[in-house]
Each structure stands twice: as structure tokens, then as C-alpha cells.
Amino acid sequence: MTMIFGVPLMAFMGQLMLGLINGAFYALLSLGLAVIFGLLKIVNFAHGAQYMLGAFVALLGLEYLGINYWVALLVAPLVVGVLGVVIERLLLRRISDLDHLYGLLLTFGLALIFEGTLINLVGVSGSTYPITPALQGGTNLGFMYLPTYRAWVLVAALCVCFATWFIIERTRLGAYLRAGTENATLMKGFGVNVPLLITFTYGFGAALAAFAGVLAAPLYPVTPTMGANLLVVVFAVVVIGGMGSILGAIITGLLMGIIEGLTKIFYPEAANTIIFIVMAIVLMVRPAGLFGKEV
Amino acid sequence: MNTIQTLTPSMERTRRASNRRTVLNVVLLAIGLLAPLAIYPVFLMKVLCFALFACAFNLLLGFAGLLSFGHAAFLATGGYITGAFLTSYPGLTPELGILLGTLAATLLGAVFGTFAIRRQGIYFAMVTLALAQMVFFIFVKAPFTGGEDGLQGVPRGHLFGLFDLSNNLTLYYLVLVIFVIGFAIVQRTVHSPFGQVLKAIRENEPRAVSLGYNVNAHKLVAFVISAGLAGLAGSTKTVVFQLASLNDAHWHMSGEVILMTLLGGVGTLFGPLVGAGIVVTLQTQLAQSPVGDWVSVILGIIFVICVLSFRSGIVGEISNLIKKNFK
Secondary structure, eight states, rough: OOOOTTTTTHHHHHHHHHHHHHHHHHHHHHHHHHHHHHHOOOTTTTTTHHHHHHHHHHIIIIIIIOOOHHHHHHHHHHHHHHHHHHHHHHTTTGTTTTTTTTHHHHHHHHHHHHHHHHHHHHHHSOOOOOOOOOGGGGGSSSOOOHHHHHHHHHHHHHHHHHHHHHHHHHHHHHHHHHHHHHHHHHHHTTTHHHHEEEHHHHHHHHHHHHHHHHTTTHHHHHOHHHHHHHHHHHHHHHHHOOTTTTHHHHHHHHHHHHHHHHHHHHGGGOOOTTHHHHHHHHHHHHOOSSSSOOO | OOOOOOOHHHHHHHHHHHHHHHHHHHHHHHHHHHHGTOOOHHHHHHHHHHHHHHHHHHHHHHHOOOOOOOOOOHHHHHHHHHHHHHHHHHHHHTHHHHHHHHHHHHHHHHHHHHTTTSSSHHHHHHHHHHHHHHHHHHHHHOOOTTGOOOOOOOOOOOOOOTTTTTTTHHHHHHHHHHHHHHHHHHHHHHTTTHHHHHEEEEOOOOOOOOTOHHHHHHHHHHHHHHHHHHHHHHHHHHHHSBBGGGGGGGGHHHHHHHHHHHHHHOOOHHHHHHHHHHHHHHHOOOOOOHHHGGGHHHHHHHHHHHHHHTTHHHHHHHHHHHHHOOO
16 A cells, blocks of 8 residues: 555545545635625624524525525525625624724624524534535546545635636726725725625625535534634634635634644644644744734 | 821722622622532532632633633643542642642743733634633643543542541632632732723723733733633642543633623623633533533524623623613
């Protein structure tokens, strides 16, 4: 059997794939955080809860309404996105001219509410979402076994990441968004409806989190706390990458997933903490983050 | 011979505020001394531990403008180190155990602070949260923490080898003394020249830099003091409840201490005390009521209400009222 660094090739590639999948989720979530932060200057602590809600919309939709996976992939982001729009209109708007730390605290409160409510409705342990028949099974590539669903997740996540990048960097709407990030008051002067843009942005960020949640549902146990635990890691990823650039968020997310995967192979004890250690090192060497600008 | 001293209006105000504070302190101390006559001491000790924790947190947020989302790490470190020492060395007296736990949390605070003060605002909050999560994972794996079960049956022992702390009332007065010391350190820090510089940094960091203050050193010292006091609270809590658990290290705990401070009044001296009292009472009462499972939802709702329309907190609102009506 082929060995690489003293580890069987199959096992090595398998772990690398797992790391890459985790990285795809880090990328999707930190992308959403970066988009919201850009315009609202708020760190959306409810992002993990919105990811979790996406997974639960898919799960409960399947159980009670028979909504299949592909429909859920559209419906869940829509539902959570609308919820995001409501949150922005009713709550976040009221504190938009205060210190941005209040936004963090408000969304933290929302996260507690969502998480607590679901724990009461469905219990702590949660359940699993079956892989849709079309994506079951896998292929043996010779050097590794590739489960179809994981390949799909990777492709889908990368496509969505790319699409988001394209919208923001290459379309007129994206130009408005970027201009609003630079100077919202001036944008208003030009007659752009900035408040509407902000509402849309928050809804879009929430929908992105929910999409990630549906993708994750068949891979990880669907529990009310699935998002909260992930979110803290994503925060570390965001500190490493800096929230300045969209592409930076995607690259950092994938990179951190791979590093985590490699750590699992060579020093499993540190697998949970490696990203935080990388964060500490980056803070010492390059405090603004890999892709960030010093403010 | 009498010297006639004239006070400027601002000196007059400062003196009156300081007098008011002395009166309040004396009243609170009297309440603290008499409270166990009316209320179960263990509950009071829980309130005092969390009040000290919230005061430590408030020193950072209220007076230096730094929002730490990782204070649970210091509470838990204090608790675990004290617990581990008291369990493994039965000869160790509780005050030494508490001292060791506080020392460990202070050291951890120095490490956290070194990293966290390199970023500002929202990033500061995220860095502290991430570091605290790392500490959480370390405590899950570390050999001395008992993993998921935590440390149980930590002996209370004899204070200085003399006073038996298994008596709740004796222990209560020890906890009261510890709280008073911690609270005095916070007040002393806030009203010292050092505290004034912290406020200047909170209000306008670039200006403080241009005035020649070493901003990072001030922030770091504030962070270390705050971490140490949080550790003291955690250590004391371990002796009181004879256990240290992962709950204390979880980021929910960091959120709870923020809520206590916010509800009581950020940047007020007595706010965290009031906030801790209310939150602990709520948790204890709700846990026994039919809505016991909804505690975290209710705390979340209070959080949202506080941020939306009650940002000065209870003590802040009251002192605003006083300022408006008794100029």
C-alpha cells in the first residue's frame, strides 16, 4: 500500500477530504459574516443559529411535509432569509447608529432564543437527515474512496462561494454594495435606497447560512447546538482571514479546513484547537489578518 | 487657626459623589452582614460569586470599553485549579487553594490579553471568544479536570486550618470578605489615575496615544486585573459548591456575565451586583417553575430588550433619574 508521511494514502486522502469539506463550510459561513459585516458593520452572532435553522427547515420539512432535498435547498434559505429580513427591519435597524458591539449582543440574544426554542421543541440530541438517493454511494478513485454526497457538497459550496464573489465584485448590485460599504451617506445622496440594500444584505447573509445548513444536514447530526459550536470556529477563521475581502474569506476557510484535517492525521489531540492556535500566531505576526487591512 | 477652603463646583460634585458612594457601600455591607438571617446562605454565596465575576467583567467593558466574550475561561480556570489542588492535596487549606486558582487565572489573563489587545472592537470580542473556546477544549481533554463529569466532592476544608467551612454560615462570611476585597479592588482601580487613563482610552484611543500614554500597557493591566478577579470568583465558587464543571467554561457563561452587567448597568459600580442578583434569582426561580426549560430563551429575550431599549441598565437608569431631579 502506498504510504505518505508514514500514513496510508487512502487514510491520508480521506482525512484531507473531510478537512476540505469542513473548510467549505467555514468558507460559506465566514463569507456570509463578511458580507453582513461589510454593510451593517455588525458581527452576526445569530449566524450559527441561522445555519442550524436551515438544517431544521430541511429536516422538519422532510418529516412533516415530504419536502425533498432539492426543494429544501431552495426553500430553507428562502424561509431563513425572510426571517433575516424581519429581524433586520424590526430589531437591527433600531440600533444601527449605536456602537456596533450592541449588534453583536443583540444577535447573541437572538441566537439564545432560537437555540433554546428548538431545544424545547425537538430535544438536545437531534436526528439525522438521510442522503437523497441520487447522491448516495461513491466512487473508488484508486488513491481514495470518494462518497458522492461529499463531492457534491464541495462542488455546491464552491459554486455558491464563486457566485457570491461574482455578484459582489462583477455586477451593478455588487457595486452598490461595495460603495455602500465605503460610504453609505454618499450613496444615499446619489439616490440609492441604502436601507433597502441593508435589509437585502442581511437577508442574503442569513440565507447563505441556511443553505450551508441544508448542505450540512446529511453529513453531521442535526441538533439545535450544531451552529453555535461551529460559529466560534468560524469567528477564529474570520479573525485569521480578516473580514476585508470576499476572496480572502473563501481561501482562509478552505485553508483552515485542510490544516484541521492534516492535524487530525498527525496529531489528533490538537485537532479541536489547531485553528485557535493558528489564530494566535496570525495575531502576533499579522494582527490585521491575512487578507485584512489595518484600520 | 481655620483655613478657609473654597471648593469649585466640580470638586464639590466629585466630593458629593464620593460621599454618596461611601454611604451606599456602608448600607450594602450592612445588608451583606445581615442577609443570611433572612435568606439561605448558599444562594447568597452564589449571588456574591457571580456579582464578583460581573464586577470583574464590568471593569473591562464599563471602564476600558473592551468587550470580552471569553471571561468564562477565567472563571473556569480559577475553579478547576482550585478544585484540582484541594482534591489532590488534602492538607492544603482552602485560602491557599483559592489563591492558587486566582493566580492561574491571572496568568491566563496575561496570555489572553497579550493576544487580544492587538485587535480592537468587534475583533477583540471574537479573539477572546475563540481563545476561551480553546481553553474549553483543553479542559475537556486535560487529565486533572475529570472531562465531561468535572470535579466533584472538592473538600471545603478548614480556613487557615482553624475554621470549619462545612458550616454554611462561616463560609458565607468568608465569601463576603472575599467579595468585599474584590469589590474594593475594582473601586480603587476605577478611581485611581490609572482608571482615569482607562476611561480616556475608552472615550478616544488615538487621543490617549497622542497624549503619550502607553495604551496597550494600560489595556493589558486592566485585562489582567479583570481576569484575576474573575478567577477569584471562580475559585470561591468551587469551594462553595464543591465542584468545578465544564458549564463554567462554556461560552454561554461568557454571555451570562455580559447579560448581568448589561442588565445592571454597564460602567456603573453597583450595576453588576444588581444584575447578578437578578439573573441568579431568575435562574433559580425559573428552574423550579413549569417554564424551567425555557430559561435560556427568557435570558435571550431579556438580552434583546436590554440592547433595544434599556442600555443604561437598572442602576444606570436610576442614577440618570437622580442626576435629573437632584442637581
